[in-house]
Structures are given as C-alpha cells and as structure tokens.
Amino acid sequence: MFTFSSIACSNGHYNGFLQTLTTIPITPPHEMKKRKRTLTVSSDERKQFMKQSSRRVLNVSILTVLLWDSFSSFAKAIGDVLELQRYTDSVEGFTLLRPSSWIKVDKAGATALFQDANKGSNNVGVVVIPVKITTLNQFGDPQFVADKLILAEKRKESTKEAEVVSVSERTGEGGLQVYEFEYKVDSTRGGLKRILSAAFVASGKLYLLNVAHSDGLESPIDANRRNTLEQILHSFDVAPST
16 A cells, blocks of 8 residues: 555655645635735725826826917917018108018008008008208207107097107118107007107108007017017118119
8 A cells, every 4th residue: 555655755746746735825714804805905006096097197188288288379479470571662761671471551641551460550650751850859859759759649539648668869871860769558449559669850851660569468568579579660761872
C-alpha cells in the first residue's frame, strides 16, 4: 500500500502541486466578512472616482469654452486692425493716410469724408476754408485754437459735454506749422467720442482734419486702434509739390 508521502516523493509534478497548495492561504469566515466590507468600500471609491472624473470633464469643457471665447476675441481684434493707405487731394492741396476699408462719402461742407461702413460715427473728415491769414499763429496759439474748437462743439445742440485732452504743435512739409488737438465729446448723436484734430494754413486756405471714433465705457478704444488713429493725425499735411 502506497503512502501519501511516497506518491508525493515519486512524482515531481504532484510534489510541486502539493507544495503550491500548502502556500495558498485559507480565509476564515470572519475574514470573508471583512473582505465583503472592503468590496463595498471599493464600490464607493469607484463612485467617488466617477464623480471626480465628471468634474474634470466639466472643468475641461468650461476651460475649452473660455479659451475659444478668448481666441474668438483675439481673432476679431486681428480682423479689426485698420490698414492705411495714402490719400492725396491735388486740387485742394492736402494729403493724409486713410483707412482703406472705410468708404468715401459725399457730405455738404466736407472736402473729403471717409466713414466706417459698420459705424458711420467713426470717420475721418477734412474741411478746407479760404482765409486771409498766412500762418496759424496769426490766428492764435494752439491752446487758443483748441478753445475755439471746444466752444464750437459745445454750441451744437447734440453736445452734452466736451473737454480738451491735449494740445501740441509739429512741423509739416517745408516747415509748415501744424497744430494738433485731442478732445472728448459726449453727444446725443453717437455717444462718447474721441476726436483727434489737426489744422494748418497754406496758400490762403485753412485746412482742418477731424478723426472721430467712439470711445465709450463699454467699448473703449484699444491701444492698436488708437495708434492707427494717431498715425492718421500725424500724416495730415500739405500735398508735396510735384
């Protein structure tokens, strides 16, 4: 009669199998209850993990929307950049840079007028008037002329408030004396506006440039647009002789 030990010794396969069996732990009944409780906790943890994952997905979605809105605003800002082109009136004898996308319109009293197609109150206008003086300083210094401009604005029925921001002077073509002004106007026609203006006298004519742009609290002029408007202002000059 073979003993259990002799079988184990005579067969290597069974010997290894038995050795494996002896190393497998046997779980007592009270440990099985703990195991079930552990599984329950794991299920709760899984639910918590799913909630956290949902929050992450939601946060990513919100972030995506915010980034897209920022990108859209940036793209719109890029699309709103004004390109300038040279405009010269050889008959009246002046030149300036004008927004290439703004349309030229006819208006009584204006020698030249260019308007933003989407907002007509944004415009660049030039008026030429015959005068008897030969230089601007015969009329007055820059501050005196600025005060006259503001007074003219305040006399308009549509003007609620007008305020001078800055006054300066520069030299134009051939040593031409050019006055430049900046002022703010609050009007019933177009709301808050920023006005950049320039004036010079040449060949018995007074040349006045007005660059008007909306500048309200809800949509103030950004740095790029302001820089473009200033380029227009500084470009206003007598037309070079040919």
